[in-house]
Amino acid sequence: MSDWLNPGLAHLWLPYTQMKTAPAPLPVASSAGVRLRLADGRELIDGISSWWTACHGYSHPHIRAAVEAQLATLPHVMFAGLVHEPAARLAQRLAKLLPGDLDRVFFTESGSVAVEVALKMAIQYWRNLGHAGKQRIVYFRHGYHGDTFATMALCDPEEGMHTLFAGSMPDQIMAELPTDDTMRRAFDLLLETHGERVAAVIVEPLVQGAGGMQMHDAATLAFVADACRRHNVLLIADEIMTGFGRTGRLFACEEASVVPDIICLSKALTGGTLPLAATVARRHVFEAFLSADPAAALMHGPTYMANALACAAANASLDLFEREPRLEQVADIEAQLATELAPCRALAGVADVRTKGAIGAVELSCQPGGTIDLDGLRRRFAELGVWVRPFAKVVYLMPPFVIDADDLSLLTGAVRRVLTERAAALA
Numbered sequence: 440m441s442d443w444l445n446p447g448l449a450h451l452w453l454p455y456t457q458m459k460t461a462p463a464p465l466p467v468a469s470s471a472g473v474r475l476r477l478a479d480g481r482e483l484i485d486g487i488s489s490w491w492t493a494c495h496g497y498s499h500p501h502i503r504a505a506v507e508a509q510l511a512t513l514p515h516v517m518f519a520g521l522v523h524e525p526a527a528r529l530a531q532r533l534a535k536l537l538p539g540d541l542d543r544v545f546f547t548e549s550g551s552v553a554v555e556v557a558l559k560m561a562i563q564y565w566r567n568l569g570h571a572g573k574q575r576i577v578y579f580r581h582g583y584h585g586d587t588f589a590t591m592a593l594c595d596p597e598e599g600m601h602t603l604f605a606g607s608m609p610d611q612i613m614a615e616l617p618t619d620d621t622m623r624r625a626f627d628l629l630l631e632t633h634g635e636r637v638a639a640v641i642v643e644p645l646v647q648g649a650g651g652m653q654m655h656d657a658a659t660l661a662f663v664a665d666a667c668r669r670h671n672v673l674l675i676a677d678e679i680m681t682g683f684g685r686t687g688r689l690f691a692c693e694e695a696s697v698v699p700d701i702i703c704l705s706k707a708l709t710g711g712t713l714p715l716a717a718t719v720a721r722r723h724v725f726e727a728f729l730s731a732d733p734a735a736a737l738m739h740g741p742t743y744m745a746n747a748l749a750c751a752a753a754n755a756s757l758d759l760f761e762r763e764p765r766l767e768q769v770a771d772i773e774a775q776l777a778t779e780l781a782p783c784r785a786l787a788g789v790a791d792v793r794t795k796g797a798i799g800a801v802e803l804s805c806q807p808g809g810t811i812d813l814d815g816l817r818r819r820f821a822e823l824g825v826w827v828r829p830f831a832k833v834v835y836l837m838p839p840f841v842i843d844a845d846d847l848s849l850l851t852g853a854v855r856r857v858l859t860e861r862a863a864a865l866a
């Protein structure tokens with residue numbers, strides 16, 4: 440075993456982890472393609488792309504070379520009063536790829552901060568136009584938009600991640616995704632009632648990720664966008680998880696022909712190599728900040744904004760989307776996930792099986808006692824040589840897009856096997 444593991448673990452505080460009872464984390468030594476190599480030489484096939492980032496697999500030589508070249512010339516420079524080629528090129532490329540006139544890019548270093556910037560943009564947009572009362576944000580049940588205080592206030596209050604802090608968070612307005620006519624009337628009424636206080640609606644288009652891989656159709660998304668327009672409210676699309684091909688299109692909004700006023704990107708933006716996020720505004724949003732008044736400017740600027748290494752990685756990732764058939768690979772993964780996860784529907788303890796793009800989710804029903812033994816499931820997956828990490832009530836697969844059919848079958852086979860074992864234990 441590695442000599443750094445236990446001495447280091449004594450000083451690490453891990454995410455979302457009860458440090459007293461959680462099983463020890465696995466030491467990873469290296470990564471390549473869809474495989475993680477552990478310190479003891481074992482290999483795991485990766486089923487979740489490191490929190491949905493590693494869309495080209497790990498250590499892609501093209502991204503590595505781009506970051507190495509950037510490291511040799513300009514690893515980082517502050518982004519106020521100075522700019523650099525990787526950020527300029529990346530902004531231009533994102534503007535070209537994104538739908539409509541989403542063409543003004545503000546870079547940050549994490550998804551949560553990208554959402555915070557979107558909220559600031561939305562609220563200040565209305566203030567700059569003389570509507571200072573429009574400050575509230577409408578979000579949806581099962582939504583997830585980050586872990587900082589402003590973004591926690593937009594996460595499903597019942598999913599339990601953030602209830603502890605309820606008293607310290609801004610008060611926002613939760614809505615149901617309007618998936619049928621009755622709910623559409625209710626959503627319209629909500630915007631009609633609160634419209635004068637509401638700056639924006641925020642939505643994860645087509646798939647709500649960390650809230651449990653809940654899926655809705657393009658018509659629902661299109662209705663939300665249309666309702667925002669009719670009620671004079673901005674639409675923020677949080678595509679931090681769905682962006683860059685995960686749902687089958689480069690951006691999920693495209694499937695509904697929706698052009699949000701602001702879009703948030705991160706996760707797969709750098710192909711899973713370096714932290715970077717972008718908040719991209721449409722022209723009319725940006726133009727509301729142009730004024731002789733200095734106070735009308737957007738007051739935000741993270742120290743490591745537009746880090747040049749991260750921008751170089753993102754440019755290399757976009758090269759790969761251009762050169763390699765990523766969306767075709769996603770379509771193949773979608774078909775295979777649908778076929779190979781379908782048998783899970785018949786298992787005891789399974790409530791639902793859903794697939795969309797390169798996302799396959801099996802929702803579990805609770806064991807007697809109302810709990811799901813997540814640690815037990817996670818341990819079993821690792822024993823079977825796959826990296827699959829269920830959370831809340833879902834066992835899900837979001838593999839790198841470069842995975843081949845055999846490796847994907849190993850992942851779906853492991854899911855079927857572990858849930859079959861669970862069904863037997865439940866009986």
Ligand SMILES: *Cc1c(COP(=O)(O)O)cnc(C)c1O
Nearest residue numbers: 549550551583584585648679680
């Ligand atoms: C992961 C995620 C975030 C938060 O991103 P971080 O980089 O973890 O801060 C926000 N919104 C969505 C939809 C996400 O999936």
